[in-house]
Amino acid sequence: MAFEIRVPRLGWSMEEGTFAGWLKKDGEIVKTGESLFSLEGEKATQDIESLDSGVLHIHPESPKSGKLVSVGALIGVLVPIGESHSWGTTDANPTLNGPLASGQTVEPSHGIDAPVSPSVRRLALQKGVVLSDIQGTGKGGRILAEDLDIKPSKTRSLINLSQSKFATPRAKKLAMDLGIDWRGVPGSGKGERVRERDLSSPKEGAIRDSSNKSQNDWVKLPLTSTRKRIAERLLSSRETTIPVTLTTKAEATQLIALRSQFKNTGGLVPAFTDILGKLVALCLVRHPILAGQWKEDHLVHPPSNGMNLGVAVDTDHGLLVPVIRDLVNKPICEIAKESQSLAELARKGKLSVDAMSGGVFTISSLGSLGIEFFTPVINPPESSILGVGAIQHEAVPREDGTIVAQKRLPLSLTFDHRLVDGAPAARFLKDLVLMIENPAAVLLTTQG
Numbered sequence: 001m002a003f004e005i006r007v008p009r010l011g012w013s014m015e016e017g018t019f020a021g022w023l024k025k026d027g028e029i030v031k032t033g034e035s036l037f038s039l040e041g042e043k044a045t046q047d048i049e050s051l052d053s054g055v056l057h058i059h060p061e062s063p064k065s066g067k068l069v070s071v072g073a074l075i076g077v078l079v080p081i082g083e084s085h086s087w088g089t090t091d092a093n094p095t096l097n098g099p100l101a102s103g104q105t106v107e108p109s110h111g112i113d114a115p116v117s118p119s120v121r122r123l124a125l126q127k128g129v130v131l132s133d134i135q136g137t138g139k140g141g142r143i144l145a146e147d148l149d150i151k152p153s154k155t156r157s158l159i160n161l162s163q164s165k166f167a168t169p170r171a172k173k174l175a176m177d178l179g180i181d182w183r184g185v186p187g188s189g190k191g192e193r194v195r196e197r198d199l200s201s202p203k204e205g206a207i208r209d210s211s212n213k214s215q216n217d218w219v220k221l222p223l224t225s226t227r228k229r230i231a232e233r234l235l236s237s238r239e240t241t242i243p244v245t246l247t248t249k250a251e252a253t254q255l256i257a258l259r260s261q262f263k264n265t266g267g268l269v270p271a272f273t274d275i276l277g278k279l280v281a282l283c284l285v286r287h288p289i290l291a292g293q294w295k296e297d298h299l300v301h302p303p304s305n306g307m308n309l310g311v312a313v314d315t316d317h318g319l320l321v322p323v324i325r326d327l328v329n330k331p332i333c334e335i336a337k338e339s340q341s342l343a344e345l346a347r348k349g350k351l352s353v354d355a356m357s358g359g360v361f362t363i364s365s366l367g368s369l370g371i372e373f374f375t376p377v378i379n380p381p382e383s384s385i386l387g388v389g390a391i392q393h394e395a396v397p398r399e400d401g402t403i404v405a406q407k408r409l410p411l412s413l414t415f416d417h418r419l420v421d422g423a424p425a426a427r428f429l430k431d432l433v434l435m436i437e438n439p440a441a442v443l444l445t446t447q448g
Contacts, residue, residue, distance in 0.1 A: 002085055003052040005076040007069050010041030010353050011229070014071060017041045020169065021065040026058040030078060037075075040226065044320060044356070045349040054078035057085045066169040167194035174199045230318045237378050242417040245375045248429055250436040252391050252409040258439050262332070270336035273311055273365050273388065278335055279435045280386060281307040281327035282446055284361060287428040290384045291360040292419050299419060302360050304328050310359035310379060311339060313346040320346040321379055323359040332443070363388060372410040383419045386432075387412035409436065 010017065020038035024030055035047040036056070058076045063069045079085040136143035167175070167182045171194045175182035187194035237243075255275065262269050284291045288301040302308075307328050310321040322342035327335055345351045364376045365388040376387040389410030396406045411432070415425045435442045 002057075002077040002079045003054060004074055005036065005050075005056075005078065007039065007071050007073045007075060008048060009071045010039065010046060014041050014229075016068050016070045019063040019065060019067050019069045019075075020045050022058065022062075023047065024056050026056060028056050029081065030054060030056050039069075040349075041229075041353065044226065044317065044346070044351040044353075046352055047350075050078065052078050054080050055083075055085075057087075060087055064166065066172060166192075168196060170196045171199055226317045233380065234377055237380050240380060241378050241383075243375070243378055243414050244417045244422065244425070245412055245414045246422070246425055246429055247373050247410065247412050248433060249408040249410050250433040251396075252407045252436065255409065255436055255439055256391070256407060268333055268336050268340075270332050271339065272367070273363055274336040274339050275332060275439060276386075276388060276436070277309050277311065277324060277339070277363055278327050278330075278332055279439060279442060280361065280363060280432065281309060282442065283428060283432045283435060285328060286431060287424065289420055289424055290415065290428050292383050293360070293381045294419070306360065308358050308360055310356075310362040310382075311343070312362060312364040312376075313343045315347045315349070317349050320351060320356065321359065321362055322346055322351055322355050323357065325358065328446075361385070365389075367391065373412050376412060376414050378414055378416055383416040384425075385414050387414070 007017065007019075018040035020040055022037045023035045024037075030036065030050050030053060032050055032053045034050050036050045038045055038047050040046075055078065056076060057079055059074060062075045063073075069075070077085060134143050134147050135141075137147055138144045167187070168189070171182055174196055175185075175194075182194045182199065185194050185198050186192070188198050189195045255272065259270065259272065259275065284307050285304045289299075291307065292299050292301040305326050305328060308323050308325040309327055310323045313320050313322060322345070324330075324335060324338050324342065330338075342351070342355060345355070359379065359382060361382060362376075362379045362385040364385060366374055367388055367390040370390050372389040372392065374387050374389070376385045378385050389412070392408050392410070394406055394408050395403050396408070397403050411429065413425060413429050
């Protein structure tokens, strides 16, 4: 019995994703747990693993790389070794198996009744051959690859050369940036597929996009599904929360000194956000309402071992928020190692959905870009987020009238006023400032 391969749902609100390409070939033997294809979901691109084993048969109307595909769409099957498989009329109709893609036009089936393998269908498309014009020489009238080697005069082309060419997603993006029509560029990949390196120095005959002829023309940028999901979540945050932002500054001399001590050990040096994450988690234990969430008609907040913090990471795919779990009971070095690993996965677009779920509070830092105060946006269903600015050298007056130079850390706390009033939020921020100003003592008196 064949095992169906359908597009999975990678996020709670995901209805469609961007197909990033097959990782196995048609006819290849696949084992359980091996990666089958890549799919870009709400926040990142993820390799989808096989839930069964067998010989892969890719659907003849499987989406191409970079195309939108709906959740639940049938894109292939796994057939036990030694058994045959052919795509019937029902299988070939995407409307009976979930829409193949929203707003996408599928490639024509050419109205043939003779059995044809997916590889022969693709070859026919590349050659511009109409399969209904071909008399198959295989068993039962099956059309074989060699049957397509006929003179062009005996064929009717359904698609022109530019439509039959293919390009990798990276090449398409680069072509967009350069204002080049990639269909006019000779491809060096398999089946003359245009690759990114083919566009590094555009070949003669490449056609400039007419929309870029004038310097006054607007430049169109591709809107990825990740960018769409980020926009949807930001809009949801704005519509479902009443955000209020409080700002203050903490004296950062001891925080800097603590990080310098890690540098002297010669091991992994934690970032300021790693140390701050630990301090924030400890402070949330004292003020759990800042980690609270709405649950139907009541409020909840996590236990001390559930202080899972998201750390915003700027990537080429957009702002992603991987989650570090149970910071209360983890030592700084372990937090730093996990944070560094998650940030690297985020920048490569390899974060799993689980790695971005379960957070109760988020830290967002713009300090490296020289920003002091800003208004961070709450990440639903969380109720609070801390913005961290750049450490500033400032002259600070004392009560005795003297002035001293200090290193000050700007903090911006945004919270949902539906759950948290201003006074509890201010008390949380005040306690966090005290922890930041004497971090070593706080860490020595707590576990981890």
